[in-house]
Amino acid sequence: MYVCTPTQTRCKPIILIMRKLLFTLLASVPAMAFSQGFQVNLHGQKQIGMGHTGTGLLQDGASVLFNPGAVAMLPENYVQAGVSPLLFKSAFSPTGSNTQYDVANKIATPFTAYGVWGPKGSNFKFGLGVYTPFGGLTDWGNTWTGKYTLTSLDLKAIFFQPTISYKLTDRVSIGGGFVYNHASVVLKRAIPLASSTGADGEAELNGKGHGFGWNAGVFVKASEKFTVGVNYRSQVTTKVKNGDAIFKVPASVQANFPQPNTFTASLPLPSTTSIGIGYYPHKDWTIAVDASFVNWAVYKSLDFDYANNTATLQDTHSPRNYKNGSVYRVGAEYKASTKWALRAGGGYASTPVQDGYVTPEAPDANRLIFTGGLGYKATKNLNIDASFMYEDVLSRTQTNIETNLAGTFKTNVFIPGISLSYHW
Amino acid sequence: MKNLKTYSYILFAGMVGLASCKPNLVSKSAVSAGSLDLTRYIAVGNSLTAGYADGGLYREGQLNSYPAIIAKQMQSVGGGAFNQPLFTEAQANGSGYLRLTGFNQTTGAPITAPVTTGLAVTGQTTVPTGPLTSTTVTTYTKYTGDINNFGVPGIKLVHATIASYGNLNGFYERLLPGAILSHNTAYLDFVTAKPFTFFTNWLGNNDALNFATTGGVDALTDKATFTAAYTNVIAKLTATGAKGAVATIPDVTTIPFLNTVTPAAILAAAKAANSQVQAIYVSGLVSGTNYQPRVATNQDLIVLTFPTSLIGSTTAGAGTYPYGLHPLNPIENKYVLDAAEVSLAKDYVVSYNASIKAAAAAKGLAVFDANTFLTNLKAKGLVINGVSLNANFISGGIFSLDGVHLTQRGYAIVANEFISAINAQYNSSIPTADVSSFPSVKFP
Numbered sequence: 001m002y003v004c005t006p007t008q009t010r011c012k013p014i015i016l017i018m019r020k021l022l023f024t025l026l027a028s029v030p031a032m033a034f035s036q037g038f039q040v041n042l043h044g045q046k047q048i049g050m051g052h053t054g055t056g057l058l059q060d061g062a063s064v065l066f067n068p069g070a071v072a073m074l075p076e077n078y079v080q081a082g083v084s085p086l087l088f089k090s091a092f093s094p095t096g097s098n099t100q101y102d103v104a105n106k107i108a109t110p111f112t113a114y115g116v117w118g119p120k121g122s123n124f125k126f127g128l129g130v131y132t133p134f135g136g137l138t139d140w141g142n143t144w145t146g147k148y149t150l151t152s153l154d155l156k157a158i159f160f161q162p163t164i165s166y167k168l169t170d171r172v173s174i175g176g177g178f179v180y181n182h183a184s185v186v187l188k189r190a191i192p193l194a195s196s197t198g199a200d201g202e203a204e205l206n207g208k209g210h211g212f213g214w215n216a217g218v219f220v221k222a223s224e225k226f227t228v229g230v231n232y233r234s235q236v237t238t239k240v241k242n243g244d245a246i247f248k249v250p251a252s253v254q255a256n257f258p259q260p261n262t263f264t265a266s267l268p269l270p271s272t273t274s275i276g277i278g279y280y281p282h283k284d285w286t287i288a289v290d291a292s293f294v295n296w297a298v299y300k301s302l303d304f305d306y307a308n309n310t311a312t313l314q315d316t317h318s319p320r321n322y323k324n325g326s327v328y329r330v331g332a333e334y335k336a337s338t339k340w341a342l343r344a345g346g347g348y349a350s351t352p353v354q355d356g357y358v359t360p361e362a363p364d365a366n367r368l369i370f371t372g373g374l375g376y377k378a379t380k381n382l383n384i385d386a387s388f389m390y391e392d393v394l395s396r397t398q399t400n401i402e403t404n405l406a407g408t409f410k411t412n413v414f415i416p417g418i419s420l421s422y423h424w
Numbered sequence: 425m426k427n428l429k430t431y432s433y434i435l436f437a438g439m440v441g442l443a444s445c446k447p448n449l450v451s452k453s454a455v456s457a458g459s460l461d462l463t464r465y466i467a468v469g470n471s472l473t474a475g476y477a478d479g480g481l482y483r484e485g486q487l488n489s490y491p492a493i494i495a496k497q498m499q500s501v502g503g504g505a506f507n508q509p510l511f512t513e514a515q516a517n518g519s520g521y522l523r524l525t526g527f528n529q530t531t532g533a534p535i536t537a538p539v540t541t542g543l544a545v546t547g548q549t550t551v552p553t554g555p556l557t558s559t560t561v562t563t564y565t566k567y568t569g570d571i572n573n574f575g576v577p578g579i580k581l582v583h584a585t586i587a588s589y590g591n592l593n594g595f596y597e598r599l600l601p602g603a604i605l606s607h608n609t610a611y612l613d614f615v616t617a618k619p620f621t622f623f624t625n626w627l628g629n630n631d632a633l634n635f636a637t638t639g640g641v642d643a644l645t646d647k648a649t650f651t652a653a654y655t656n657v658i659a660k661l662t663a664t665g666a667k668g669a670v671a672t673i674p675d676v677t678t679i680p681f682l683n684t685v686t687p688a689a690i691l692a693a694a695k696a697a698n699s700q701v702q703a704i705y706v707s708g709l710v711s712g713t714n715y716q717p718r719v720a721t722n723q724d725l726i727v728l729t730f731p732t733s734l735i736g737s738t739t740a741g742a743g744t745y746p747y748g749l750h751p752l753n754p755i756e757n758k759y760v761l762d763a764a765e766v767s768l769a770k771d772y773v774v775s776y777n778a779s780i781k782a783a784a785a786a787k788g789l790a791v792f793d794a795n796t797f798l799t800n801l802k803a804k805g806l807v808i809n810g811v812s813l814n815a816n817f818i819s820g821g822i823f824s825l826d827g828v829h830l831t832q833r834g835y836a837i838v839a840n841e842f843i844s845a846i847n848a849q850y851n852s853s854i855p856t857a858d859v860s861s862f863p864s865v866k867f868p
Contacts (some may be wrong), residue, residue: 089445089446089447090447091446091447091448091449092449093449093450094856094858096840096843096844096847096853096855096856097855097856097858098450098454098455098500098855099450099855099858100448100449100450102446102447143861144860145809145858145859145860145861146809146810146860147809147860148809148810148811148860149809149810192811192821192864193864193867194863194864194865194866194867195866195867195868196866196867196868197866198863198866200863249867250866250867250868251867251868252524252526252527252867252868253527253867395447395449402807402810403807403809403810404807404808404809404810405809405810408449410447410449411447412445412446412447414445
């Protein structure tokens with residue numbers, strides 16, 4: 001439109017610098033929120049059945065996670081594995097609208113595997129835990145109103161934890177483990193650059209990372225009727241390096257999003273401090289309470305660093321400003337017979353996400369937790385445990401300060417689970 | 425192990441069952457028309473109301489006009505059918521429009537091309553406008569069905585009561601029965617011929633906009649004339665008890681049509697071509713109709729369609745001297761809304777809007793203050809659902825390729841602003857539309 005013909009010698013093209021005008025504005029570069037919703041507390045079927053208590057108990061090999069300090073006190077050796085298929089049913093309704101958007105039915109599969117072994121008569125026990133304490137699987141699809149903030153997220157973090165535990169006295173044991181985290185993330189978001197057919201562009205961040213941490217605890221048999229445990233699971237800062245940053249946009253604007261491109265991001269998976277008490281009023285009854293404090297306040301901002309920047313594709317710095325979160329849990333187990341155990345429990349978790357910071361990755365709010373479980377002793381050495389957890393993530397209405405996405409989120413989480421444990 | 429198998433079946437069946445346990449956030453009682461009767465909603469206005477975009481009126485734009493979006497939202501609270509004078513699928517490109525074909529590799533300037541196939545154009549008619557004057561009117565395939573969206577591109581407020589206007593505007597002509605040159609139904613009479621219960625009225629833009637886009641060549645509608653005409657239109661629209669909403673006139677000097685090609689950019693390019701160039705000259709308004717050449721400043725707005733290739737030409741304009749670079753051959757008035765004209769346009773729009781608000785207040789109508797909305801958009805931008813929008817050309821997301829009219833996303837935002845104004849005025853709760861589902865400028 002504004003270009004001169006070569007024959008007009010006095011006239012050179014008028015430079016409108018359209019490329020600079022273009023898209024210095026997109027708030028559309030993916031950024032990710034980690035929230036309580038990403039902390040997955042499904043670490044053992046017996047414990048889940050009892051409201052996910054266990055810091056102050058001696059249940060089984062899951063003590064490797066719940067409290068490495070308790071491992072040395074375990075009466076047997078264990079090999080066990082469990083899975084807790086998780087259905088995250090989240091919905092969003094924009095303010096002033098009569099439309100509800102639901103996430104697609106996708107089932108995440110948090111799992112656990114523990115092994116505990118110690119020489120007979122020794123004060124030492126060794127353990128290995130493989131578990132998934134952080135993750136998220138959210139698929140809002142590419143037609144929902146918040147598609148420019150997120151279309152889908154698949155986050156997995158697998159922790160490997162070799163552990164050693166030592167019984168100091170008949171009443172007190174300690175233990176600790178080293179944590180290696182292997183994480184993967186696939187995050188997708190629509191880009192508001194329409195093709196000739198009106199279809200949106202798409203950004204996909206696909207990366208793997210790793211991090212290190214530790215897990216330590218103390219376990220005390222205070223009396224015949226009481227046991228107490230204290231556990232600290234450290235922050236595991238996980239760095240995703242050189243993940244693929246894939247931008248699909250119309251050809252005429254692709255230069256704004258250079259390809260191939262990579263990104264680097266750091267995800268601070270926060271530390272958790274727990275204290276738990278076990279109470280045994282009767283030989284068939286176990287009552288447990290746990291309190292956990294999650295140091296989410298470390299999560300001040302989320303930064304993405306792209307290898308190739310343009311005026312459009314800038315590194316991003318998204319404030320998160322989380323506050324610390326806490327979880328209170330209570331549970332009970334009743335041994336109905338020599339073969340069967342019945343379990344129930346519940347809890348309450350406060351959200352670390354302040355108003356204005358809630359995002360669709362895992363729309364967080366205070367939540368109520370209800371659990372039940374069933375234990376079956378199939379043989380002398382084999383236990384089968386089933387659990388069910390329902391999380392009522394309370395409805396929350398707010399406007400995100402970064403995206404202006406305004407409306408009400410409500411989430412229900414349903415988590416059945418089953419495990420097998422072999423012990424000798 | 426048999427147990428395990430049984431458990432896994434139970435587990436699977438359970439998950440399937442749970443999948444249906446989704447949260448329920450929407451209740452039917454949450455939306456309502458309040459006391460409004462939305463049985464027959466009509467939309468009165470100009471090109472913005474018709475769904476005009478990218479320099480033309482075409483079917484896709486019509487389908488996504490803001491009245492169509494409003495009507496669809498109204499239908500969830502008892503709104504009636506909404507008919508638009510759509511171009512047929514075979515003639516979907518209507519008047520033709522601009523398409524973005526790419527960007528200049530060196531300058532980054534957008535390249536557009538007109539769509540010339542699938543048009544609804546039927547011909548050109550010479551229409552006398554006075555004893556010695558005439559104008560050429562492009563005509564289009566007639567639309568004969570029921571109409572709720574009466575948006576007519578090009579119409580000014582002051583045209584609404586001119587009986588012969590159907591002969592002067594092809595977009596109005598196509599809605600009228602009978603042949604061009606025989607029309608004698610004034611627009612205001614035409615739109616009110618059939619009973620209606622609710623209306624939106626966004627007339628008046630062209631009374632100031634045409635002045636701005638022609639660099640001050642087209643006359644501004646006299647302030648008092650505007651007031652009288654607006655009051656008359658509102659009186660007629662409310663005469664049978666219909667409720668409605670009106671919109672104010674945006675500051676026409678904020679649109680990308682007048683803010684994309686700047687004197688500074690022209691000067692920089694001219695200097696790059698010839699280092700001796702000192703200044704760009706424009707024909708500036710002194711007073712009344714007295715224009716004098718002077719050096720351009722950043723207060724002078726150049727139209728988007730200015731052919732920059734004219735700069736330096738010794739045959740363009742007055743000739744002899746390099747065009748735009750010499751006081752004896754300044755950039756012509758039609759390409760420049762100069763600083764004095766900008767002030768004039770702003771002043772008139774302020775007056776028009778006072779008239780609009782007064783007329784609306786007198787009848788208790790809802791008001792979408794488009795002027796404030798666009799001024800804020802220009803100054804601060806707007807973030808909706810994670811998308812940053814502003815008043816910039818192409819990149820802003822709101823304005824279409826003509827720099828004047830809106831993208832589908834822009835029209836969806838306008839529809840929601842109207843709905844919000846209606847809900848506030850009438851205690852209704854008509855649900856808003858999903859802005860994210862409407863595209864902005866389409867890129868190749």
